[in-house]
Amino acid sequence: MPTQPSPSGNEPHKARHMAESFGIDAERYDRARPDYPEALIRRITATSPGPEIVDVGCGTGIEARQFIAAGCEVLGVEPDARMAEFARRGGVEVEVATFEDWDAAGRTFDAVVAGQSWHWVDPVAGPAKAARVLRPGGLLAVFAHAYDPPAPVMEAFTAALWRVAPDSPYGSGPPRPAQEIYEQMCATFADGIRRSAAFGEPEQWRFAWERRYTRAEWLDLLPTTGGLTRLPPDRLAEVLEAVGAAVDALGGGFTMPYTTMAVAASLPT
DSSP: OOOOOBTTBTOGGGOHHHHTOGGGGHHHHHHHSOOOOHHHHHHHHHHSSSSEEEEETOTTSHHHHHHHHTTOEEEEEESOHHHHHHHHHTTOEEEESOTTTOOOTTOOEEEEEEESOGGGSOTTHHHHHHHHHEEEEEEEEEEEEEEOOOHHHHHHHHHHHHHHOTTOGGGSSSOOOHHHHHHHHHHHHHHHHHHHTOSOOOEEEEEEEEEEEEHHHHHHHGGGSTTTTTSOHHHHHHHHHHHHHHHHHTTSEEEEEEEEEEEEEEOOO
16 A cells, blocks of 8 residues: 555654564565566666665565666665565575664675665665765665555555554545655655765656556555554454455456656766
8 A cells, every 4th residue: 555654754764663564474575565667677777887786675675686687786785684584585685784774894886776665764864874885976776666556445445444453644544645655755865865965966767557456466465565564463354354345346456557756866976
């Protein structure tokens, strides 16, 4: 589901309990979360001055494997040991740490990337750290998916979550459109990059694509999202039952339009 305000308001990087909840079921996370558009991968590899990449908050290695397939050498930095171990099994080298606390040990890289994870990084310390580990001309590229499921599905989700978890910020009212949320998030990312005074002017890239979901595929994805990762099993089951009924009413599936948004900036050469 689209990202909603975290318990820390405009400071999601401080909501560590949520940031570190995604490893509860790393296998499901890897199976259900979508890949990134190949056009994004190509643009990053073409813009980077070389193939050596640090993947911040690499999770189970979804984008890391895509960059490896494109010929890059990827080092993941991931705070959740469960996610890191899954990524290693998929062939990704990973060091367990938050990006802010990670010790690069004098190593430098051509690009720092972050997929669906930069909002968990301090918006000022993150770009400054990236600048320190990048070579001249190095690229910082952070990106995320914006998507809104069909209105009946979203309404069923919000109503059910409000019933089972009325204190959750995800169920506290009608959700804001994903495009609006992610435009604001990207503006925050760009502002943090500017405040580092290390990079050139950030660019914003967009990639539109779509994916067809069956009922089973959508219900597989939902438990990997921030509003549900920490729900008890009985409450999660109630939410999934309500959402499943809404998908059934649409004929058992739907096509999801995605927009993958990226903010990218390079160091001077």
